Amino acid sequence: MSNNRVMRATVLAATFGAVGLLGAGVASAHVTANIYGNQPQKGGSGTIVFRVPNEEQDAGTNKVEIDFKPEYAISTVRYKPVPGWTAQVEKAQLPAPVKNGKNLDVTNPVTKITFTAQPGSALAKGDAEFQEFEISASTLPSNVDELALPAIQTYDNGLVVHWDQAETGGAEPEHPAPTVQLAAAATGSGHSDMSVSPAAESSSTTSDNTARWLGGAGLVVGALGLGIGGGAVLRSRKAK
Structure with missing residues (x-):
């Protein structure tokens, strides 16, 4: 493509772009x-x-x-x-x-x-x-x-x-x-997604506390297991 054609294409593109921006501003x-x-x-x-x-x-x-x-x-x-x-x-x-x-x-x-x-x-x-x-x-x-x-x-x-x-x-x-x-009308009371009943909140809290207790107990058992396992290894090495 010659330099003149490249220049002509560039000018046209710039012109159309300016018109498009102007139209967007008016809208x-x-x-x-x-x-x-x-x-x-x-x-x-x-x-x-x-x-x-x-x-x-x-x-x-x-x-x-x-x-x-x-x-x-x-x-x-x-x-x-x-x-x-x-x-x-x-x-x-x-x-x-x-x-x-x-x-x-x-x-x-x-x-x-x-x-x-x-x-x-x-x-x-x-x-x-x-x-x-x-x-x-x-x-x-x-x-x-x-x-x-x-x-x-x-x-x-x-x-x-x-x-x-x-x-x-x-x-x-x-x-x-x-x-x-306008969006479609919500079905039901429309509050179930946003609010939590006291009973459900209490149940959730109890479940969360139970989960935390079990998790803590698991960590203790795991630590004890590691301690026992480590002691057995040391005893076996001394026996050798």
Whole structure:
């Protein structure tokens, strides 16, 4: 291959690499719903952290709204306070009740939570800052595998961005809605793997003590055996 061809191939590879990195940077700037820890289970509760990056060079983010579908029948949403921001949870009165993840009727599910920046606390202009908003929600639905939680991002210049588009055909839309995958509900009480009854703990302690005693006794017997064996060897040598 000539030097010109090598140079051309190198330039093309570098160009495609730069484009790929740029695309990755744009994708990572979406509003996302993240799980730090165990995946929320169907019919249970879960902690979700919304990461909101600022994307406008001439404006800062001063309000974030998260929508909850009424059919999810989520009755409780709590939030972790963010310094400099206020939060408000909204509910809606439905004309007919909907079933939640525990098959109970819910007539006033949570439909929105809004985080609003106090003066001087908005995200700065440009793309250097982001903020995380942590919530806890229950009861999660049991009839869906994924929660779609559309977000609305408002900038201090009046610009409003709706993060509410669903993926179609495997292609990521320009403004995808934050989503959370739900794990299958745990079977049984769900406590057997994490807790130990007092009786089981006592039995375990007794077994452990017994094992230690037997191990110690074995060491003593072994030592005695070595001593006896060593004495027999010395006696046999003297007899010779």
